[in-house]
Amino acid sequence: MNTAIGIAYLIAAVVFIFGLRQLGSPVTARLGNRVAAAGMTLAVVATLVSPAGSGVLPSGIHPHAVNWIIIFLGMALGGTAGVISARRVLMTAMPQMVAIFNGMGGGAAAAVSALELVHLTEAHLRGGSGGQLATIMLGSAIGCVSFAGSMVAFAKLQEIVGGGAIRLPFQQFIVATLVIAIVVLGVLAAAVTSSYAIFALLILAAILLGLLLVIPIGGADMPVVISLMNSLTGLAAALTGFVLSNELLIVSGALVGASGTLLTQLMAKAMNRPLTNVLFGAFGAAPSGGGAALAASGTVREISVDDAATLMIYADQVIVVPGYGLAVAQAQHQVHELGELLEKRDVSVKYAIHPVAGRMPGHMNVLLAEADVAYSQLFDMDQINGEFAHSEVALVVGANDVTNPAARTDRSSPIYGMPILNVDQARNIIVLKRSMRPGFAGIDNPLYLDPKTAMLFGDAKDSLTRLVNSVKAAP
């Protein structure tokens, strides 16, 4: 490899590591992302100028004019589409966006692997060694799994297909069979390089595996799934680096593969569910019997806007519990306004953020920060859970599953054992909710039947606006 380009790749790899480190702290995160983007620019530019110095491409290979057209047209098209969609996407739809971009990366890795196979088998290159062929087969299979899995995750979050969990018969058996089939097909495709038919079957089997892995998983678990697919794409990208003898690809891919796996475990831990349970548990597939019986046995108490406003005005402390409903209604600004008005009346206002509030860890923090809610008012579950018991009001805005006391008490509940916010310990609970429909996990919430709980039905934004007006009008 040309020394200058080799050094550029080395710098890019080091820059990625520093960027990743900075992404782990709130103060430096944005800088870290930009540092990583600068590293990426360096890597791409170095690659584009590489044919001039050569050494990066196999000897005797010089790009044709059509290759340059493909590359610049492709980058212009993909880059423009990427930037525009990333700019336009609503904050609430961020998780889907990440899933899509991740799927694109997986697809790219699979396509690169396939092209490596073609180049290796065609006469103009060195013959492929067993190790090279193995990395090609693995890279294409993993890339396809990630592509297909990410697309399903996107479709579920976007609600193109049903968001709930679907229990497929013999899912684990089919998945195991597909994995074995992929291994066998990979060995055969490496042995028989005269035809690409077996390789095509491998691609098909891997896409099918990706679909079948994610389709049964309920929407509430999608963050974990996207994170897992993210680390798979990293792995696939690393594998493409072996045949190209490109250490930058190997380093960056492996870096993402490892940190993505760790992140996946952190997310699963925040939901108190082992990863295997997320993948094969079919969360919330059947409505729990206990929950259904409860709905019939209790009564729901409604509250008027003015009563709710009065309750909060005379409270010492109000804890706001935001959830996905707030994100959907785009009501972060209204909740901030209400908080400000209450603070002016000497009510202490705190925001309780469950680790998986919204649809992704950190989603709620981003939304509330967008609305200028001060960081000092945001509290993690562990920090705030002790405070509910001496708070006058807990105001639940579009959160459901993360407040469900059944997670603590009902062993038959699918979310049993998930850490929840102790909303039910507050002296009064006001729930802003569109209807009595169950939440994302598809289970009933006994909190709504608690005698201390009052429901304020309606769109979160609308209800909050009316609450704001009522607080303003109050003497």
Next chain:
Amino acid sequence: MNSSIILGAYVFVLAILVGFEVIARVPSMLHTPLMSGTNAIHGVVLVGAILVAFQARNPATDVLAFVAVVLGSLNVFGGFVVTDRMLQMFKPRSQRKE
């Protein structure tokens, strides 16, 4: 097995160890941006796409190379921009524009 594969394996294993170390303690509010940021970094597969596109020699491989470059670019550009948008919210109030 040739030595470049072995060398690659060394780099791979060491990078995995670094990957586990580098994000040891991340507050949960940064989980989503971090996932998005790592998502953008594996967009480095665009480098691989460019390298195979240089070598494409017939219409079928041209098309596949084009697909690889488009998908890789979507991953890189979209990934970094979306992460930046998420992290924009983490800036102190006084410094924020928009």
